[in-house]
Amino acid sequence: xxxxxxxxxxxxxxxxxxxxxxxxxxxxxxxxxxxxxxxxxxxxxxxxxxxxxxxxxxxxxxxxxxxxxxxxxxxxxxxxxxxxxxxxxxxxxxxxxxxxxxxxxxxxxxxxxxxxxxxxxxxxxxxxxxxxxxxxxxxxxxxxxxxxxxxxxxxxxxxxxxxxxxxxxxxxxxxxxxxxxxxxxxxxxxxxxxxxxxxxxxxxxxxxxxxxxxxxxxxxxxxxxxxxxxxxxxxxxxxxxxxxxxxxxxxxxxxxxxxxxxxxxxxxxxxxxxxxxxxxxxxxxxxxxxxxxxxxxxxxxxxxxxxxxxxxxxxxxxxxxxxxxxxxxxxxxxxxxxxxxxxxxxxxxxxxxxxxxxxxxxx
Amino acid sequence: xxxxxxxxxxxxxxxxxxxxxxxxxxxxxxxxxxxxxxxxxxxxxxxxxxxxxxxxxxxxxxxxxxxxxxxxxxxxxxxxxxxxxxxxxxxxxxxxxxxxxxxxxxxxxxxxxxxxxxxxxxxxxxxxxxxxxxxxxxxxxxxxxxxxxxxxxxxxxxxxxxxxxxxxxxxxxxxxxxxxxxxxxxxxxxxxxxxxxxxxxxxxxxxxxxxxxxxxxxxxxxxxxxxxxxxxxxxxxxxxxxxxxxxxxxxxxx
Numbered sequence: 001x002x003x004x005x006x007x008x009x010x011x012x013x014x015x016x017x018x019x020x021x022x023x024x025x026x027x028x029x030x031x032x033x034x035x036x037x038x039x040x041x042x043x044x045x046x047x048x049x050x051x052x053x054x055x056x057x058x059x060x061x062x063x064x065x066x067x068x069x070x071x072x073x074x075x076x077x078x079x080x081x082x083x084x085x086x087x088x089x090x091x092x093x094x095x096x097x098x099x100x101x102x103x104x105x106x107x108x109x110x111x112x113x114x115x116x117x118x119x120x121x122x123x124x125x126x127x128x129x130x131x132x133x134x135x136x137x138x139x140x141x142x143x144x145x146x147x148x149x150x151x152x153x154x155x156x157x158x159x160x161x162x163x164x165x166x167x168x169x170x171x172x173x174x175x176x177x178x179x180x181x182x183x184x185x186x187x188x189x190x191x192x193x194x195x196x197x198x199x200x201x202x203x204x205x206x207x208x209x210x211x212x213x214x215x216x217x218x219x220x221x222x223x224x225x226x227x228x229x230x231x232x233x234x235x236x237x238x239x240x241x242x243x244x245x246x247x248x249x250x251x252x253x254x255x256x257x258x259x260x261x262x263x264x265x266x267x268x269x270x271x272x273x274x275x276x277x278x279x280x281x282x283x284x285x286x287x288x289x290x291x292x293x294x295x296x297x298x299x300x301x302x303x304x305x306x307x308x309x310x311x312x313x314x315x316x317x318x319x320x321x322x323x324x325x326x327x328x329x330x331x332x333x334x335x336x337x338x339x340x341x342x343x344x345x346x347x348x349x350x351x352x353x354x355x356x357x358x359x360x361x362x363x
Numbered sequence: 364x365x366x367x368x369x370x371x372x373x374x375x376x377x378x379x380x381x382x383x384x385x386x387x388x389x390x391x392x393x394x395x396x397x398x399x400x401x402x403x404x405x406x407x408x409x410x411x412x413x414x415x416x417x418x419x420x421x422x423x424x425x426x427x428x429x430x431x432x433x434x435x436x437x438x439x440x441x442x443x444x445x446x447x448x449x450x451x452x453x454x455x456x457x458x459x460x461x462x463x464x465x466x467x468x469x470x471x472x473x474x475x476x477x478x479x480x481x482x483x484x485x486x487x488x489x490x491x492x493x494x495x496x497x498x499x500x501x502x503x504x505x506x507x508x509x510x511x512x513x514x515x516x517x518x519x520x521x522x523x524x525x526x527x528x529x530x531x532x533x534x535x536x537x538x539x540x541x542x543x544x545x546x547x548x549x550x551x552x553x554x555x556x557x558x559x560x561x562x563x564x565x566x567x568x569x570x571x572x573x574x575x576x577x578x579x580x581x582x583x584x585x586x587x588x589x590x591x592x593x594x595x596x597x598x599x600x601x602x603x604x605x606x607x608x609x610x611x612x613x614x615x616x617x
Contacts, residue, residue: 105521106520106521107524107525110476111478111524111525112476112478112525113478113502113525116493116496116497116500116501116502116503117493117502117503117504118502118520119480119502119503119504119512119527120504120506121509121512121519121520122506126506130490130493133490134490137490
């Protein structure tokens, strides 16, 4: 019956996903991230930091985290795109990396667990359900008291949910720091909906809203370029746009002439095709401001169509600073402010093109 | 009458001593903490458990009401008084005696610092049982029972986990009217069990069965209240004895 604490294994587990954290701790696998283990890792980190400072020829006393990052990037250059996969020398004690808190020991020195639902296996999930059910009972009791006094509200005050949604299963797992099954998640949502269905649920408004995620409107993310004034007192604004491999930038001046210059040339010379010129004019035509502005564009890269698309996006963005927000929202809904994500798909080996396969011969 | 209690509690304290003092002592050296632990064995009913309830209280809480004759378990027949209109009636004198014994065991386990786990798979009383466990500082499990929670504990929870020293069943049946898996598993892991057995339950695997009604809310509230009071009393008594012991040590040192 007597079990010694297992001695720490060789390599610490750096990345943790819910699948990895699932209980199979009897196997000689990941060790416990006890406070003693974390302390030992912190000490080793400090010693390593001093060695690194000596290697780089810098002062070990004033070696900050940025210096460490710089030195590691110099000593171990990595071309990997995923920043989190590059070599890292950092001790972060938060829940996102390194030492996830769920691996901490759940009982005291006398062996008694800290949480009263420890023996269920899923203590945090069940304590959330217990808490939630307690609140449902409290609201029911409040309703009964009101009914007894005769003050039961005929038009119950509903909780203003607004543009929010329930937390997803992944978000709930991250909050509870333990894996839950889809059944458990469904029961949680059902019980929450039951709480919301009660007339006097506004008592528990704060609790309910803490388990909901606000959906921000897309238009709130739009960055409007600032409206500047040049020496002659004319308003102008600058914006950039991209399409495929083209990069374009435009300066929109509130002159009132309607002139368009692209890379120093007149737009008729630069874009001989009508379709490209239509693309440039579309944002102005949509807002009804065709003759008002002077456009000074510069564009490079790509072909004629993609250059036109890049300039169109740049013009739409620059126009935002001249227009009220409702007009800007109309432009967004028309799709003028959405960058086109389509790029050329690469050719794959064993195929003639990106999608086209070689001709199939029966024999 | 308390011989069964004495033997079980002695075994319990021996197991507790093994976990706390890993070096096996061939000659038991009586320290002051041993004297504190042996105190309930020397005095009869140290925690005054028999004052907590009377047979009339059990009757008012409808503890005597059993199920119909068709549901009756053969091994529950010794505990039944009679059956009226085919409804079984549990003998409250026997219930009172068993309940006193069970409360004594709970008190002595709590006094010795043991872990008590409350189990009930009845959805009606899940919240009540969890609240009871929280209020007396012990543990509860009123949810779906995963397979190897006792028998495969070191894999389920982690190496070095301490299992409960006493399991209290507020209802021994699960949602499909079969005996709860924990009854058999606690028997396998040598954990003493206290359980409220209704006339359709099997009392054979429990160490301290308490024949009584497990369906009425009044009855279950009574049991919860009784267990909570005994555990709190036992813990207070232990704190008192430890304080007295500390004061004595300080006066000796001075």
